[in-house]
Amino acid sequence: MTPGQNEVSRGTGDVMELGIGIGWRPEIAAEVESLGGIDWVEAVAENLCADHLPDSLVRLRERGVTVVPHGVALGLGGADRPDPDRLAGLAARAGLLGAPLVTEHIAFVRAGGPLTASPRLEAGHLLPVPRTRDALDVLCENVRIAQDSLPVPLALENIAALITWPDEELTEGQFLAELVERTGVRLLIDVANLHTNHVNLGQDPAKALDELPVEAIAYVHVAGGVEKNGVWHDTHAHPLSEPVLEVLAELRSRVDPPGVLLERDDAFPPGAELAGELDAIRATLRKAAPSAGPGPDRAAPRKAVPSADRRNALEQVAPSTGQGPDRAAARKADPSADRGPVASPAPRPDQAPASDGSAGAGARTDTSAPVSAGTRDRTAVAQTALLSALVAGTPAPEGFDHRRLRVQSRALAAKRADVVAKVAPELPEILGDGYRAAFLAYAGSRPMSGGYRRDALDFAEHVLIAGGPADPAARRRLTYWWQDRSGARPPRRTTRLVRAARAALVGK
Template sequence: MEQLGIGIGWRPEIAAAVEELPGVDWVEVVAENLCPGHLPESLRRLRRRGVTVIPHGVSLGIGGAERPDTGRLAALAERALLLESPLVTEHIAFVRAGGPLTASPPLEAGHLLPVPRTRDALRVLCENVRVAQDSLPVPLALENIAALISWPGEELTEGQFLAELVERTGVRLLIDVANLHTNHVNRGEDPAAALDELPVEAIAYVHVAGGMEKDGVWHDTHAHPVTRPVLDVLAELRARVDPPGVLLERDDAFPPAAELAGELTAIRATLSGRHPLPRPVSAPVARAAAPAAAPAVDPARQRLALAETALLSSLVAGTPAPDGFDNRRLGVQSRSLAAKRADVVAKVAPELPELLGAEYRRAFLAYARSRPMSGGYRRDALDFVQQLLDTGRPADAAVRRALRRWWQERAAPHPPTRTARLARAARRTLVRGTRRGVGTT
């Protein structure tokens, strides 16, 4: 397995810092944020220096009941070839549900949700992984995710679930030690026990990230410093295997370059084995025989589809919670998903918080409570503005006119011309000045 070394997640906000940080051997980039025809110059410079770049997908939903979307797989393959990457990575999660298997409207979570650790879910996941592997030009590695909620009636531990997945498919693993810590706090799962059951020889690389605890729930924010307990889990993993690569993730509230360098130094110190833990003797993991070929209509897929749709509908559409879930945790997860939507829409459509000011977040969260996402974040932004306009909001007529122009320009079949974009920018400046009480002549 390729030795990657120490890496950091490349983000546009810290592109310059990443280029200057000492001892960065490789970077990871969110695959969906790359436009193949317009690769950022910072990534071009890193590649010319020999820095490996790995695309990390977030929207495939390989743990969903439907087979992986061919368009999303083709996009991942395109980015792997563009970057000459040794592998691509994704998450063991579902991100959408509903649709033909349940004869219900499609729903999107806008975030990663855990799959149930059941035999049905494992069987479907293995089939989906094989489809993905056949479509990609390089090996695939899958990441364990952080979770706020637990599925009732699970049949396997996390370690057993991942071990069987590897045995049946040969897929590699991306182990996020911060997510193991998150699941320790939120679900009472022992990270050391999970590591004991893992096939550590399948690890392609490791993620390290920060988070925060609030009201007894750990939030995997990627916007806070890496904590000591997360580094302790990294030390536990290092006691079992020398991972081919370790990467620091940061997605928001970016600190100065010196703080990022300090976190990378802490990771290196943890990996150095200065305080090695005793190497445990791993217990053998029970291996299930490979399942027989699935029938034309797969009951396992249908059962998984119904379960995931019921859960997602309760989280984003306010339908009754499925039996066996913790209602308080479902509430935390639901609010987290809505907040995530608001944050991402603000990034993909930065004009909206500019125009609406302090009212943006309150208005968007009210919209999210009544309108599940079903077409991606850009569609979500358009639907949000349309709902505002349909209900005669906001009260400021100038802002309403600006929002209507914004919506019309983006809802048209063709993007606006350069002249239209310049005129729109001038109008936004005028509206902002009016809202701040600045006079014009």
């Protein structure tokens, strides 16, 4: 057995007991290694190389600490089918880590491209998918594609949002319930995101927990945030708050989660503060447990039985799952029946049983027909219109709250500025106090079409073309920085005019 990988029972409904963990980040690698009582860590998949691991993760795995790769760039909720190269990269990282599962998000992160015959747009952020039948059909097919490409089970995370789509047909709990019912995918429930959506969108965390299939939970995220002007910002850079821990307690009162993980992505505190937050998580789990457990930090597992709200939600969505009315009737007679597809997913026709007799890692129960081109086209048009309004200043799609769109748009631009400053720290050093204002002005007219490193190069080119910085020494430094990374000199005036003419033609 690979170091750091506990046995995972596949196809029987058993979920690996992970315990208490923390998000591993390079900035706090030493602190994470020194923390006591850490059973596992989670690492952002895109921050790891596909062929070798940071020394810190190697040492953790040698100690028997499980490492789970957490993807942020697949965009499984997007209109396009998942990118094969991204899936291959995630699979490679799972294999390198000996991970028992991989996780991603229920979100879209890019739009445009061939489906809409428009330029590709990157959000640089996780954006909510509409809770509609079209979007659910697309998501389910994308999840099945991902499951077929990954060597271990997949779990998907609910996200935080500042905006909601108009004319949604399902609640979040119903949406997640049907996703699990149709694909057998596991869930990563972020209680901080449930709290965020409570403050920002008025969604009741308790109602969502009642409706979602808690028996499908692989593990739970807990993170800090801050409220500003009535908007909760899920920053992962602030201490845990009592309201977030209260949502964790709500979840624990329903089910004993296999794992709970503390996330911190910025403004990293000393190790002692991280240890204190982990202690707060343990204390919350103990206090909220319905019965005393066998150990000091974990309560005895309680079999998850769907609530009345959850059963009603499943009965409402059952006709679209292909299971028919008999399945809904069976749920009424036996509430545990609706756990069937999650607890014992049938193997795929194209996948042979594992050598131990269990189902394969990506086992699922959905046998629905492929999503039609029209469904993907409608989803693509809707997502492109929204993302274009957020990052390119186009008119807001009908039905959206314009004020919230402006808040989200500013947040996306601010995040771009912050991330570019991290991946290219020379830029704020060269530009000084003028960096942020210059970048936000650039971002207002230049949507991101690639990754953040490409964005940094494009920003530097933009500043140089505009004749900046004013200080000659700074301008020389910026020019050398750009040339070192792009392999060419900034475009001359003729090239700039040609580019401007092409842009004008595309915009017509």
